[in-house]
Amino acid sequence: MSRGLRLVPIVLLIWMVAGLAWRLVKPFDPAIQSQLVSRELPTFALAPAVPGKPGLASTDLAGGEPRLLNIFASWCVPCVGEATVLNELRRRGVKIDAIAVRDTPEAVAAFLNRHGDPYERIGADPQSNVQITLGSSGVPETFVVDGRGIIRHQYVGPLSASNIPGVLTQLKGAK
Amino acid sequence: MIAEAGLAALWLAAGLAAFQMVLMLLALKSDVDVVRPMRAVAVVQGALTLIAFAMLLLVFARSDMSVKLVFENSHSAKPFIYKVAGAWGNHEGSMLMWVTILAVAGAFVALFSRRTSERTLIAGLGSQAVLALGFYAFLLIASNPLARLFPAPPDGRGLNPLLQDPGLAFHPPTLYLGYVGLSVAFSLAVGALLTGEVDSRLARAMRPWVLGAWVLLTLGITAGSYWAYYELGWGGYWFWDPVENASLMPWLAATALLHSINVLAARGALKAWTMMLAVIAFSMSMVGTFLVRSGILTSVHAFAIDPERGTFLLALLAIYVGAAFILFAVRGAALKEGAPFELISRESGLVINNLLLSVILGVVFLGTLYPLFVEAVSGEKLSVGAPYFNAVAGPLALLLAALVGIGPLLSWRRQRRPVFGQLKLPALLAASALVITIILAPAIGILPRLGFTVAAFLAAASVLPLTGRNPLRAPFATWGMVVAHFGIAVALTGMAANAAFSSERLAIAKPGETLNVGPWLVQLKDVTPTAGKNYTALEAELRATRGEKFIVLNPQTHYYSDPPTETNESAIRTFWNGQLYTVLGRSDPSGGWQLRLWWKPFVTLIWAGGGLIAFGGALALLGRILRRRRRREPDWRTRYI
Numbered sequence: 078m079s080r081g082l083r084l085v086p087i088v089l090l091i092w093m094v095a096g097l098a099w100r101l102v103k104p105f106d107p108a109i110q111s112q113l114v115s116r117e118l119p120t121f122a123l124a125p126a127v128p129g130k131p132g133l134a135s136t137d138l139a140g141g142e143p144r145l146l147n148i149f150a151s152w153c154v155p156c157v158g159e160a161t162v163l164n165e166l167r168r169r170g171v172k173i174d175a176i177a178v179r180d181t182p183e184a185v186a187a188f189l190n191r192h193g194d195p196y197e198r199i200g201a202d203p204q205s206n207v208q209i210t211l212g213s214s215g216v217p218e219t220f221v222v223d224g225r226g227i228i229r230h231q232y233v234g235p236l237s238a239s240n241i242p243g244v245l246t247q248l249k250g251a252k
Numbered sequence: 253m254i255a256e257a258g259l260a261a262l263w264l265a266a267g268l269a270a271f272q273m274v275l276m277l278l279a280l281k282s283d284v285d286v287v288r289p290m291r292a293v294a295v296v297q298g299a300l301t302l303i304a305f306a307m308l309l310l311v312f313a314r315s316d317m318s319v320k321l322v323f324e325n326s327h328s329a330k331p332f333i334y335k336v337a338g339a340w341g342n343h344e345g346s347m348l349m350w351v352t353i354l355a356v357a358g359a360f361v362a363l364f365s366r367r368t369s370e371r372t373l374i375a376g377l378g379s380q381a382v383l384a385l386g387f388y389a390f391l392l393i394a395s396n397p398l399a400r401l402f403p404a405p406p407d408g409r410g411l412n413p414l415l416q417d418p419g420l421a422f423h424p425p426t427l428y429l430g431y432v433g434l435s436v437a438f439s440l441a442v443g444a445l446l447t448g449e450v451d452s453r454l455a456r457a458m459r460p461w462v463l464g465a466w467v468l469l470t471l472g473i474t475a476g477s478y479w480a481y482y483e484l485g486w487g488g489y490w491f492w493d494p495v496e497n498a499s500l501m502p503w504l505a506a507t508a509l510l511h512s513i514n515v516l517a518a519r520g521a522l523k524a525w526t527m528m529l530a531v532i533a534f535s536m537s538m539v540g541t542f543l544v545r546s547g548i549l550t551s552v553h554a555f556a557i558d559p560e561r562g563t564f565l566l567a568l569l570a571i572y573v574g575a576a577f578i579l580f581a582v583r584g585a586a587l588k589e590g591a592p593f594e595l596i597s598r599e600s601g602l603v604i605n606n607l608l609l610s611v612i613l614g615v616v617f618l619g620t621l622y623p624l625f626v627e628a629v630s631g632e633k634l635s636v637g638a639p640y641f642n643a644v645a646g647p648l649a650l651l652l653a654a655l656v657g658i659g660p661l662l663s664w665r666r667q668r669r670p671v672f673g674q675l676k677l678p679a680l681l682a683a684s685a686l687v688i689t690i691i692l693a694p695a696i697g698i699l700p701r702l703g704f705t706v707a708a709f710l711a712a713a714s715v716l717p718l719t720g721r722n723p724l725r726a727p728f729a730t731w732g733m734v735v736a737h738f739g740i741a742v743a744l745t746g747m748a749a750n751a752a753f754s755s756e757r758l759a760i761a762k763p764g765e766t767l768n769v770g771p772w773l774v775q776l777k778d779v780t781p782t783a784g785k786n787y788t789a790l791e792a793e794l795r796a797t798r799g800e801k802f803i804v805l806n807p808q809t810h811y812y813s814d815p816p817t818e819t820n821e822s823a824i825r826t827f828w829n830g831q832l833y834t835v836l837g838r839s840d841p842s843g844g845w846q847l848r849l850w851w852k853p854f855v856t857l858i859w860a861g862g863g864l865i866a867f868g869g870a871l872a873l874l875g876r877i878l879r880r881r882r883r884r885e886p887d888w889r890t891r892y893i
Binding site for chain 1: 627
């Protein structure tokens with residue numbers, strides 16, 4: 078065996094150890110790449126979650142204009158913090174629809190009274206069925222949907238103020 | 253006091269390992285005869301770690317919650333057997349078990365090894381001690397299993413209910429014994445590279461360890477596969493999960509080593525290659541342990557990565573494997589290749605076997621680590637799954653399985669007569685299997701079809717080495733080979749049948765409703781609550797029939813309270829021609845229940861084949877040990893005592 082060939086294992090080892098070491102020191106990134114990104118929304122039609130506000134169907138999200146689809150619940154603590162961010166987005170002209178997961182009309186109404194109401198439509202998903210078909214595993218989550226009903230981006234966990242410019246760019250890009 | 257005694261034993265053992273390292277350096281530098289102290293110290297070191305491990309078992313058996321590890325991983329309400337198994341069902345305990353096996357293996361080498369030269373034995377025992385030393389440091393500095401907790405809490409935090417299963421309680425020890433058995437091959441190879449005495453004596457000294465480790469790895473993988481099959485409730489037997497691959501990679505390397513070591517033992521050839529494989533086989537064990545213990549590849553799940561521990565293990569891996577590779581690069585050139593052989597010979601058959609196994613190993617290695625490197629370079633997250641592994645490794649494995657039928661028929665050095673004459677019957681069987689599957693099952697995929705063909709060929713060809721002589725007088729090693737190779741054909745048949753003919757049914761059923769899956773009609777009678785020792789459960793009553801009278805299956809969903817967890821316990825009924833596999837899922841708002849049903853024809857052959865392969869290895873090991881006894885060389889003990 079030539080000398081070069083005998084050094085191959087060492088090179089491979091260094092390569093492997095470097096990769097593994099990088100993985101160990103790199104902070105863990107919670108972002109999950111959704112399998113639904115760049116796919117069409119699954120078909121659904123949800124009843125209104127609060128009286129006086131329309132429910133939500135998948136066709137509402139294919140109306141030609143990019144929108145946000147927020148998945149929230151009145152019993153969800155991080156959603157309270159997220160509400161200010163959504164209100165700010167609404168103030169800047171972003172259209173937001175929502176799905177309220179495992180909730181009651183009274184509780185949702187109380188939540189909106191207390192923390193503001195940035196939503197145009199809210200669908201009720203009492204058994205999480207639509208949430209699951211959307212590939213969402215918790216609340217809150219937010220989807221950027223373009224005008225043709227195709228998911229462009231998924232945020233897992235609450236949006237923060239630092240996300241606002243990114244969301245606006247994504248909505249602009251989705252046109 | 254028990255925990256402190258264990259800790260003291262561990263410190264003493266670490267000191268002795270360091271002493272062994274000094275002895276080795278002394279022996280390599282000068283001609284001092286240290287073989288007696290070396291053997292003695294290795295034995296005492298093994299005994300001390302055994303004591304430390306026994307103390308850990310004891311605190312777990314007594315549910316001593318003042319020991320942190322017991323508090324975190326045990327609970328007084330747990331069945332006794334799982335209390336004890338809890339000792340190694342966690343990071344610290346399993347690392348102590350690992351080092352215990354390592355040190356005890358060293359002690360066994362010291363007690364029984366008579367084949368290698370004394371210099372190589374000293375260097376080998378020294379290398380084993382250096383290996384152990386790293387893991388002692390790891391235990392004592394970064395993950396002390398016997399640390400106390402003050403004040404002692406009233407009760408523990410329980411054990412993951414998924415782990416409360418006899419299969420899983422004994423799965424890790426089996427794999428660890430296999431991994432660490434390979435450490436002896438590693439140490440002896442390093443020792444031989446240090447002294448330059450790579451010869452057939454070394455191969456014969458290594459062979460029982462490699463065989464034993466390989467048998468245990470085979471058993472461990474087979475059992476792990478069956479565990480995943482019935483416990484996870486997904487109906488599959490192999491998921492190409494990183495943790496599974498971590499056990500498959502050492503097995504592939506050990507399989508290659510097992511074959512090349514025979515060439516070295518019989519013909520004195522393939523020296524450098526065999527040493528390389530011995531190093532790689534144990535390196536893969538360390539990589540496997542690292543991947544599982546650091547949680548690095550499963551970090552999407554709740555596994556917490558502990559950077560300190562991960563870094564420590566990775567550093568150990570880099571140092572040991574790197575040192576062995578460098579030693580190989582420096583000393584490998586000095587190895588003189590042994591007896592020459594011709595193109596068509598047993599030797600070149602084994603070389604082809606080794607090449608194919610190495611390529612499959614490379615494929616699995618690449619697939620397991622590729623996502624990591626892509627993410628490191630481009631930040632993109634991806635996963636490599638079954639489609640890649642099946643498409644790339646599958647055809648290679650089929651080719652290998654076909655050649656397994658031919659290799660053992662070749663003779664050493666040069667095959668004089670063509671072997672095809674002997675292979676008429678196997679070839680005929682293979683052709684009929686191909687034709688029959690084309691006629692009876694035209695729709696199945698190409699890989700399962702070839703699987704049936706190769707399995708038929710191999711089943712017949714594997715027994716040929718026993719023909720032409722009195723099979724009862726054939727050596728155990730030959731019998732072992734035949735049984736193991738026949739086992740491959742059996743497992744392959746099971747895999748092909750499972751891939752080609754499984755039927756699956758996922759449906760929501762209300763009580764009273766009937767579903768069909770394969771030839772079966774399955775009726776959901778009712779779902780009733782029930783309770784176990786430390787869980788509550790929902791149990792379904794299913795009545796299944798395929799014409800004759802019905803059978804009852806009771807799949808369950810278990811709810812554990814401490815910690816709150818939910819598991820699906822599948823109900824499986826085995827028949828001679830397959831398994832009916834049922835899982836109870838969640839309830840549906842409409843009043844129905846999710847049911848998953850599978851009919852899997854001949855799926856049990858997969859594990860039966862795995863068992864046969866391991867049994868073949870055990871037969872060969874028995875043969876080697878018996879033969880060694882018969883022509884006993886002068887015993888070192890009688891020489892020294």
